Amino acid sequence: MPNRKTGRSAKDRLLDAAERLFAKRGYHGVSIRDITEAAGVDVAMVSYHFGSKRALLTAVFERRAEEINVERLERLEATRRGRGRLDLEQVVNSFMEPLFERMARGGRGWKSYFALLAQVNNSPEFAVLMTRNFDPVVHKFIEALQSALPDADPRDVYWGYHFLTGALTLTFAETGRLDRLSGQLCRSTDSDGVRARFAPFMAAGFAAVARRRVGEAAAAPRRARR
Amino acid sequence: MPNRKTGRSAKDRLLDAAERLFAKRGYHGVSIRDITEAAGVDVAMVSYHFGSKRALLTAVFERRAEEINVERLERLEATRRGRGRLDLEQVVNSFMEPLFERMARGGRGWKSYFALLAQVNNSPEFAVLMTRNFDPVVHKFIEALQSALPDADPRDVYWGYHFLTGALTLTFAETGRLDRLSGQLCRSTDSDGVRARFAPFMAAGFAAVARRRVGEAAAAPRRARR
DNA sequence: GTCTATAGGAGGATAGAC
């Protein structure tokens, strides 16, 4: 039954509250009682709507994943419609832009979601959620990166993607560390600041490792092509 | 009193067990009982030796931080002794090499420590531990990066460092995601593989953002110098 | 330094009334 004031159902309010609290203190750092109190619903509602605390986490995680996946693919397809070889920086941009856009204008729910994602991505216990929800689309991006870097060893592309996603998730973790470190010169919340730097940084990184033919003898002559 | 078999004191065994378990399941995902059982000591020992569970985490975190800091500074000083301007890739290398070396040859304790570091770095609740234990040395690295990139806007350097540390921590999280993603083509445990790619990737990224004078008009002509 | 025992509460989950 929707709440009179907010118009949101108990189930949605549970998802919202869980998202916010899991993001701030982690899955184990939050109790069902914390969540239901914040959501203004009864403790038994988690059991009723989701079955368990763990299933609630899964539901929180899945809720926004599909929207990201869909837009990532749309943007990737759009870059393909350009002429000629895929542009590396454009591929990176179509991967990150759906996130940055929601970070900047998606409201608090999306911000919490990304902070949660950062924790999940860095935790062995929960990383399987990343695999299940995002890897199908990530594989398409890896392919696109490979097309944009036809001479690169596939392992270089995987490692580059790994570096990229690490940088991306820390950016969204909103831990405030960059702010403290830079004496407030940089703000984690400055989405334009990240936007301007992220894709150029990563594209240049990919290009640099692709040039080194790792795995071949270090002193071997570079390929003539390129 | 040291254990007869291992020769390690109860306090050390508590630190070891806590490190391993915190790394795997997070601070809140582990109980004092889990830790003392794994360490083979009595539950009351955490209180006796550390005072509280939280203080045990702090002790675990601090134990290895200083060793990293010392070696990072030593390596940084060594690169300064070279002639001329600081080399960007060498600066990056002196920052990461102490980690990679221990990842490859430091044993399970160090591996756990790095995985814990990954979780701490991405959690708003604990990120203050990073600030307290690592930022003094990180500031010196930021300065060094700035010297290696004299034309760069300081904000570019901070953001670049942020991307670098994000990539670094995910690499050490050992979540197994890269392995699954690449169909076991890449292994998170392949320290030579990371080593060969990390510094070139990051150095190229830094150089690329430094070239774009963010904050100035996008269409402004590039500086003549460089 | 180490262990027993226990305080005192918070944890996830659910049966059953409404």
Added chain:
DNA sequence: GTCTATCCTCCTATAGAC
């Protein structure tokens, strides 16, 4: 769909014997 009441496990922390 929602709430009350409760089960029973697990938690952190400590007092006090040895």
